[in-house]
Amino acid sequence: MERYFQEEIECAPREKILAIQNEKLVAQVKHVWDNVEYYRKKMQEKNLTPDDIKSVDDLYKLPMLSKADLKAAYPYGLLACPLKDCVRIQSTSGTTGKRVVAFYTLKDIDIWEECCARAIVAAGGTNEDVCQVSYGYGLFTGGPGLNGGSHKVGCLTVPTSSGNTERQIMFIMDLSATILCCTPSYAAYLGESMKEMGLTPEQIPLKAGIFGAEAWSEEMRRDIEKTLGIKAYDIYGLTEISGPGVSFECSAQTGMHINEDHFIAEIIDPNTGEVLPEGTQGELVFTSLDKEAFPLLRYRTRDICTLTREKCSCGRTHVKMTKPKGRSDDMLIIRGVNVFPSQIETVLMKNGYAANYQIIVDRINNTDTFDINVEMTPEMFTDNVAEVQNRKKVLESGLHSMLGIKAKVNLVAPKTITRSEGKAVRVIDKRKI
Amino acid sequence: MAVNQVSVFLENKPGTLNQMTEVLANGGINIRALSLADTNDFGIARLIVNDVYEATNVLKEANFVATFTPVLVYAISDETGGLNKLLKNFTAANVNVEYMYAFAGKKNAYMIFRVKDTKKSEALLAEKGLKSLSQEQIAEV
Numbered sequence: 001m002e003r004y005f006q007e008e009i010e011c012a013p014r015e016k017i018l019a020i021q022n023e024k025l026v027a028q029v030k031h032v033w034d035n036v037e038y039y040r041k042k043m044q045e046k047n048l049t050p051d052d053i054k055s056v057d058d059l060y061k062l063p064m065l066s067k068a069d070l071k072a073a074y075p076y077g078l079l080a081c082p083l084k085d086c087v088r089i090q091s092t093s094g095t096t097g098k099r100v101v102a103f104y105t106l107k108d109i110d111i112w113e114e115c116c117a118r119a120i121v122a123a124g125g126t127n128e129d130v131c132q133v134s135y136g137y138g139l140f141t142g143g144p145g146l147n148g149g150s151h152k153v154g155c156l157t158v159p160t161s162s163g164n165t166e167r168q169i170m171f172i173m174d175l176s177a178t179i180l181c182c183t184p185s186y187a188a189y190l191g192e193s194m195k196e197m198g199l200t201p202e203q204i205p206l207k208a209g210i211f212g213a214e215a216w217s218e219e220m221r222r223d224i225e226k227t228l229g230i231k232a233y234d235i236y237g238l239t240e241i242s243g244p245g246v247s248f249e250c251s252a253q254t255g256m257h258i259n260e261d262h263f264i265a266e267i268i269d270p271n272t273g274e275v276l277p278e279g280t281q282g283e284l285v286f287t288s289l290d291k292e293a294f295p296l297l298r299y300r301t302r303d304i305c306t307l308t309r310e311k312c313s314c315g316r317t318h319v320k321m322t323k324p325k326g327r328s329d330d331m332l333i334i335r336g337v338n339v340f341p342s343q344i345e346t347v348l349m350k351n352g353y354a355a356n357y358q359i360i361v362d363r364i365n366n367t368d369t370f371d372i373n374v375e376m377t378p379e380m381f382t383d384n385v386a387e388v389q390n391r392k393k394v395l396e397s398g399l400h401s402m403l404g405i406k407a408k409v410n411l412v413a414p415k416t417i418t419r420s421e422g423k424a425v426r427v428i429d430k431r432k433i
Numbered sequence: 434m435a436v437n438q439v440s441v442f443l444e445n446k447p448g449t450l451n452q453m454t455e456v457l458a459n460g461g462i463n464i465r466a467l468s469l470a471d472t473n474d475f476g477i478a479r480l481i482v483n484d485v486y487e488a489t490n491v492l493k494e495a496n497f498v499a500t501f502t503p504v505l506v507y508a509i510s511d512e513t514g515g516l517n518k519l520l521k522n523f524t525a526a527n528v529n530v531e532y533m534y535a536f537a538g539k540k541n542a543y544m545i546f547r548v549k550d551t552k553k554s555e556a557l558l559a560e561k562g563l564k565s566l567s568q569e570q571i572a573e574v
Contacts, residue, residue, distance in 0.1 A: 376442045376475075376498045383440035383479055383502040383547065384531070385470045392474070411475050413444050415496045 002251055002314045005114070005121040005153065009261050010316050014309075017317065020261050022055040024289035029053045029062070032295055035080040038073045039063070039297065056264060060275050064268075064285065064298040067100070067329075070240065075101050081293045091139040092239040093338045093404060102239050103293035109148065111290060115237075115245030115259045116149025122250045122257075122314070123179065123208040123233040127154030130175050134182035134190075135213070136162040141243030142213055142336070146181040149245065155179065162186065165193050176205040183336040184216035184224065184232070188366030191227035201229025210235050212244055213336035215324065217432070220366060221253075234323060240299055241286045247321055252313045255320035262289050265319060266298070267307055270328035281306045283328045284321065302329045332427065334361055335368045337405045341426050344372060344407075347398045351391075352379050358417045362430040370407045372399070375414045434567035435503035435551045437485045442498040443476040453478060453497060460491030465571065466536035466545060481506075481536065481545060483572055503551040505558070506566040508541040508574070519544060519563070526557040538574035 004010045009017075030050045032039050042063040043049070052061060070078065079086070081103070088104045104112070125131060131150040135142025143161055150157040158171050162182065168190060171177060180187060187209055194204060206228050212235035221232050236256050237244035246263055247256035258265045267282040268275055276282045284301045288294075303324035312320065332339045345355045358373040380391055392409055399407050417425075443449045450469070457464060457480075466481040482488045485501065492499040509515040523530065523546075531547040543566070548554040555565055566574070 378498050378500060381440070381442050381498045381500055383438065383477055383500070385472055385477055388442075388475070388477070389472060411442070411444070413442065413449070413496060414498055416444070 005118040038077045066300045086293050090141045105292040112242040113148030116145045117152035119248030120153045129155040130177045131155035131179040132158040132177040145243040180209045184211040206230045214333045250314035257316045257318040260318045351395045359427045372407045373410045373412045437501045438504045439480045440502045441478040456495040462488045468534035505546045511542045522561040528554045
């Protein structure tokens with residue numbers, strides 16, 4: 001029996017969802033026009049006023065937003081509410097050091113958590129469940145989002161946050177946790193660790209997992225399901241739009257339902273910006289329909305995927321998106337964290353190294369490895385081993401604080417980094433996802 | 434007089450040391466002494482050569498990172514207690530050794546010392562009667 005958190009909306013006929021979207025979009029465009037000068041100017045450049053947007057059919061007329069706009073308007077330029085109404089920020093990495101800061105009112109958080117609750121119920125969660133949230137808590141949206149969703153469902157929530165594997169396993173076993181929320185690579189790691197401890201899938205109390213924030217393959221899903229003895233569900237989201245729960249997987253496990261009463265999804269050609277017909281692969285663009293504090297209209301996610309509106313066996317009517325197949329920019333997602341090569345460049349230059357580097361990402365035992373080859377420069381070289389090692393450590397900690405994850409730096413001889421057609425190959429991603 | 438040592442950055446992988454010696458050989462450089470400091474990640478070759486300027490030129494042309502480092506060179510007699518006698522003076526002058534290595538000349542053995550403040554250390558050791566070798570002297574021994 002498929003369960004829903006809000007059946008009347010999750011299974012609503014298409015006409016009803018469209019009616020909700022039309023109504024909310026008209027109001028949202030007006031809200032943004034009235035309160036966000038940055039976007040109003042963009043609309044004026046296209047000779048648009050809120051009167052030009054009468055329904056979802058007019059959406060294509062609106063200007064699009066990208067990470068570059070978030071950087072230009074940082075930090076308060078896209079805020080649509082007085083600060084007194086905002087209660088929280090969440091943040092993710094930007095392109096060149098400036099972070100993306102998203103604002104939330106109480107209502108924004110409520111809707112976000114509702115979306116996460118839908119995902120938990122779709123994974124079989126009820127108020128009888130013990131839900132362990134092993135996503136990071138803090139600026140990262142994973143922990144706070146699923147934590148709130150778990151509360152809404154009424155699960156006993158175990159906010160372990162990420163890391164400390166031994167303690168994670170202790171709580172899963174001692175409290176008989178039934179739902180696990182974390183990144184797929186961490187789920188795989190937990191599975192391996194439990195297997196090493198001699199725990200069989202039958203002994204592990206978990207029955208479902210909600211895994212997102214990074215790319216994972218069908219093969220990895222089966223692996224995790226087998227070692228933990230669970231059904232593993234995908235979840236998708238981004239800080240700019242709210243966080244996890246923008247879309248989520250149901251029992252069919254054939255794509256993620258986008259919460260269309262809150263977000264409109266479009267697929268565009270990343271080169272021309274032209275809207276593509278449903279079923280075509282392209283870049284995913286989102287419009288927040290009821291965000292108060294940080295309402296982004298037509299935000300380019302840079303994720304490449306396909307939308308399908310085929311009838312789903314779970315009964316939900318909301319459009320489904322495939323797992324993102326890649327990016328239309330150079331962003332990498334490593335261990336769930338967004339990494340831009342330009343960030344690495346910034347740190348290298350700041351530390352006296354050449355901007356000539358190579359990122360090597362691989363996935364070994366289901367965990368991402370992250371190496372950066374950095375060319376040695378005469379400025380950073382001395383005859384003293386300890387000094388060279390110390391400078392390397394300073395670089396590594398600079399990278400860690402910029403990126404939020406640890407990278408292993410390998411010092412290499414100058415001009416050894418492979419170049420093709422005169423241009424350095426910056427990223428070697430060996431992961432087979 | 435301090436002597437210029439050539440310090441070279443080496444990646445930790447097979448063949449890099451040989452690449453360096455190949456470049457020096459082709460450049461007509463004679464290596465008088467060599468010491469290798471290695472870590473898990475990289476190595477540093479420290480060389481005393483007959484022509485430091487030409488050596489760094491050919492190394493840089495071949496994309497090696499190479500720098501000069503001032504070191505002190507002292508002769509010791511090739512007999513029991515030779516080094517011990519020399520180091521007693523270092524102790525007396527309170528000079529700390531960062532690293533050292535040796536080479537054998539035609540008559541004597543020679544010790545190469547990397548110290549913190551080269552000029553000051555050299556002066557302190559001179560007070561103990563130790564005379565360090567110059568670049569020109571090295572070429573002849």
